[in-house]
Amino acid sequence: MFENLFSQNVCVYVIVMCGLFGVVGRAVMGGYLKSLIKGSDRMGRTKKKALLEIRKRYEDIASLDVDIQDLSSFVDKYIDRLRIGVIPVNAWNGFIKNMGAIAAGTGIFAAVYQYYVVGDNGEAVKMALCSLAVCLVLYMARNQWDPAWYMMTLRDNVRSYLGNSLSNRIKKNDRKQAAATVDGMVEQSRDVEPAKNDKKNKGCKADNGSYDELLDKMMQKILADG
DSSP states (O other): OHHHHHHTTHHHHHHHHHHHHHHHHHHHHHHHHHHHHHHHHTTTTOOOHHHHHHHHHHHHHHHTTOOOSOHHHHHHHHHTTOEETTEEHHHHHHHHHHHHHHHHHHHHHHHHIIIIIIOOHHHHHHHHHHHHHHHHHHHHHHHHTOHHHHHHHHHHHHHHIIIIIIHHHHHHHHHHHHHHHHHHHHHHHHHHHHHHHHHHHHHHHHHHHHHHHHHHHHHHHHHHHO
16 A cells, blocks of 8 residues: 555655645735734724624723723633634644644655665655655745734734723713713703792792782771771
């Protein structure tokens, strides 16, 4: 079986395909995280679903007058749940790392088999060099689209927005609402006072009118009695 595999260069194809999947996977993940970083720079206007979820959740908690004691843990919880399609970013990154391990393992096995079993030193060197080249390409792709750097930058941007811009805006809105409530109560109290004064004035006028009528009746009675 191994003779057929090596005669058809199947191991070479496996190594090359692992390298191709690894590079493409790195590029896709790097592009996705880079787009989130750009969105986090203008998070107040972003349309990225993942960032909108974080912002909405923070606003909901702030509306309940609940202080978030550990902002880093709050942000990390949502960043660690990021998905590329239906695949979590962490699983995607692990799959790419496994491509490098498979390429290296296949190359080492093929080189050892060719050298010790088949006795073909040329094929052994070819397998080893092929595996080494693919691993180097994957390493350069990792440096070009470093997921650790992207994730760190994304976390910092989100923390900065939530802890500074959004937090201050929410506090400012709360102060405006409180001031508006106080102004409304003052205006209402001003409207109530004149109404009370009018009632008092009307009551006084009514009492004065009744007193004058009583005096007139008493005078008429005195005059009638002579």
